[in-house]
Amino acid sequence: MIEISNLSKYFFIHGKRLDVIKNLNLTIKKDKITVVLGRSGCGKTTLLRLIAGLESLSAGEIRIKNEAKIGFVFQEARLMPFLNVYENIVFSLKKHEINEAKIDDLISMIGLNDFKFASPSQLSGGMSSRVALARVLAYEANLILMDEPFAALDAFTRASMQAEILKIQAGKTILFVTHNIDEALFLADEIILLEKGGIKSSYDLSNLARPRDLLCDDVIRLKREILAHI
Structure with missing residues (x-):
């Protein structure tokens, strides 16, 4: 649904250039949940804001191929x-x-x-x-951008809302930002690991059945792999 090519975003602070997103290339698949995972400050929120048109691009291109009705769930x-x-x-x-x-x-x-x-x-x-x-x-x-929407919820409510996301996801493309690995593993069709404004690695979870058992061997193995790279 979204093609991102050579995307860069930088700011100037006291005359010094700060690169937030650097030469990023990414395809967001239609009707799937793509989770952007990474530490605070790696560019996750900026990426969402660029896709939503809330920030201007410094370089590169974002193309939304299909007609999109964009909804944004902010951190606040x-x-x-x-x-x-x-x-x-x-x-x-x-x-x-x-x-x-x-x-x-x-x-x-x-x-x-x-x-x-x-x-x-x-x-x-x-x-x-x-x-x-x-x-x-x-x-x-039909294109929902979610910036750590459940960060303020208690564990029980968070789990309930994650399950609701999976129920309503049909026919919607969701780009979901989080720094919670378990949340990413539960929700994602694909996980994009962001580091210093670039993609460090990606993980295809489409072959893992839902509802997803976070204690199954395949998921634990994937979690260990992500933790080794984060």
């Missing part, structure tokens, strides 16, 4: 403080696009039935993150 929930949960979820929709039953299903999926009309100030950080995810799903994006 970025909810409108003057709108309640329901209003935040339908914020990007026109009135005739709002399907009440579907919105109620999304609110149920994120476990916030009792908070449908709560304001963001009444939500925890994890709850707010779930609302942000529901907002993108309500928008029916």
Whole structure:
């Protein structure tokens, strides 16, 4: 779905050039989950922002081959403080696009039935993150960019939301950024290991069945390989 060719992004800080992405070449496959894994500061978030058009390219090209309706789940929930949960979820929709039953299903999926009309100030950080995810799903994006969306969630809720991502993934291309190896192994069709703005290695997980047992020999072997390179 996305072809990235010789992509570079740099900034100048006090006259010194800082390279964040360097000559990166990458193909993001349609209707698959590609996970970008790496340490903090390796360029993961910048890559998402470049694809979304939120940052300008310093060099190279990003081509989205198919018609894309892009949804972005940021690290921060970025909810409108003057709108309640329901209003935040339908914020990007026109009135005739709002399907009440579907919105109620999304609110149920994120476990916030009792908070449908709560304001963001009444939500925890994890709850707010779930609302942000529901907002993108309500928008029916077919290219979803996710920047560590579950970082603020507790382990149980995180596992639940990961499972929901797999349920709703059909017909959607997802580019998911994380520094959590287990999360990458559970979700990914392909893992891209980023280091200092370039691709250090990649791993094809399409042959590993879902739901994925993180304790099976194949996954443990792959985890050890990734840890040796990270």
